[in-house]
């Protein structure tokens with residue numbers, strides 16, 4: 154079971170680096186985050202010097218001014234990045250007929266699905282891990298709240314798992330990678346924005362919609378809070394998407 | 406080793422395979438011969454548990470494909486129509502992955518892959534990207550993938566398609582050498598391929614088995630038949646039932662001619678029954694103006710062509726032929 158999953162995950166993870174696309178995506182991601190970080194940091198420095206000059210109001214906190222917005226931005230950028238990571242996972246296998254190799258090997262469909270999921274997820278985690286240089290830089294400036302940083306990372310990992318699972322599902326539904334990417338982006342955006350609709354919905358619906366929002370569940374993490382309901386939400390979301398993917402891999 | 410009974414596969418409304426049955430004994434090389442669209446690939450995909458049958462049962466190596474697909478898959482090496490190769494990978498690492506995913510232990514992988522590359526003659530391209538290889542080499546990599554885990558059963562879907570003549574001979578020799586140790590099913594639409602490699606043949610057309618025999622058996626059976634070609638100036642349709650009733654007639658069919666005002670009828674008759682005089686009498690009697698009467702022996706090639714194919718070169722098409 155685990156042998157097959159890790160074989161497939163390992164092959165797929167390596168195959169990201171056969172083509173330039175992974176390098177390009179990772180580079181763009183890091184450049185964007187770096188740019189945002191420097192903007193946030195210079196704005197923070199401005200706030201601090203203003204506060205020092207005027208001694209008025211509250212002292213700006215690193216967590217509020219840099220860390221929280223930075224990780225919020227990471228989530229948004231990953232929303233654009235994830236479809237490019239997941240689009241090829243199964244669509245390409247079908248187009249190139251290599252899915253026949255996997256499906257005629259003594260491997261369970263769920264092993265294929267989990268292997269593919271892990272490949273995409275691990276690649277995103279690697280990208281996210283590299284962003285740790287930014288909070289690490291903060292360490293030399295001031296003392297960031299490591300608890301909040303850690304919670305944000307855990308939250309981002311959960312959100313990423315959702316992104317990958319949705320992307321993998323759409324990749325299982327088509328041979329066309331572009332179609333898979335667009336459908337993934339549309340679906341993720343829908344579950345992102347669903348929280349906004351809740352403002353106008355009635356009392357019950359507002360709760361339901363809020364509960365389904367990918368980003369709604371992230372807000373606790375951003376506050377440095379780990380809440381079981383959030384984990385349950387992300388876990389069941391990913392589980393359901395992988396379940397549907399498994400049906401689709403088994404069915405054709 | 407392989408038992409197929411009453412296999413049916415429907416794609417939506419379209420029936421690709423309708424009631425195919427045959428069996429393959431251990432160590433045998435079976436040719437699965439049929440024209441394009443006959444249902445060869447569909448049957449092979451079902452045998453290798455890639456797709457599910459609509460009806461019927463298949464057992465491979467004693468395991469039922471529907472109820473124990475993973476055991477079947479572990480017993481099979483499968484080369485699909487399109488070699489399932491990752492173009493971004495190097496030959497050797499691809500074969501290692503294929504072997505591992507088929508259950509070869511880590512410690513044996515190097516040896517297995519080495520042996521498969523050696524057999525398929527691709528050792529010298531082991532470090533090349535598969536995407537940069539020619540069609541012939543990719544096909545060989547696909548074949549190496551099928552044999553790398555040393556499976557008891559090999560299912561090869563048109564293994565020599567797209568190869569040049571020298572490569573074809575090499576691959577055929579390789580397949581022949583695999584018989585005995587492995588049980589092999591090989592599909593093809595080319596008769597000489599079967600003659601060169603197989604001990605027995607199942608002929609399939611339009612989703613149905615039309616013959617199953619040893620090569621010699623089919624040759625003998627078919628060569629014993631002779632074909633009469635009758636040309637008349639008037640439509641002989643009404644006479645066909647009468648001809649059909651004659652002693653020794655196997656079948657009659659109406660052919661098509663390019664010439665206006667000529668009609669052609671083919672009559673297949675058993676060996677030793679010369680009915681030419683009887684037929685000519687009947688035609689003259691019916692006032693159909695006999696223009697020609699020609700008897701030919703069916704060669705093995707003809708026999709297969711008649712069995713399986715609507716060949717563009719023939720002067721009639723199967724669809725246009727009316728069997729009476």
Ligand SMILES: Nc1ncnc2c1ncn2[C@@H]1O[C@H](COP(=O)(O)OP(=O)(O)O)[C@@H](O)[C@H]1O
Pocket residue numbers: 416419420421439440441442443444445446447448
């Ligand atoms: N996925 C599919 N969907 C619909 N029809 C198909 C599919 N695959 C094959 N067919 C049809 O089934 C018939 C048999 O095809 P196939 O098994 O590929 O024949 P062969 O391999 O003998 O050339 C053909 O008429 C083909 O058009």
Ligand SMILES: [Mg+2]
Pocket residue numbers: 442445446447486562563
């Ligand atoms: Mg075919």
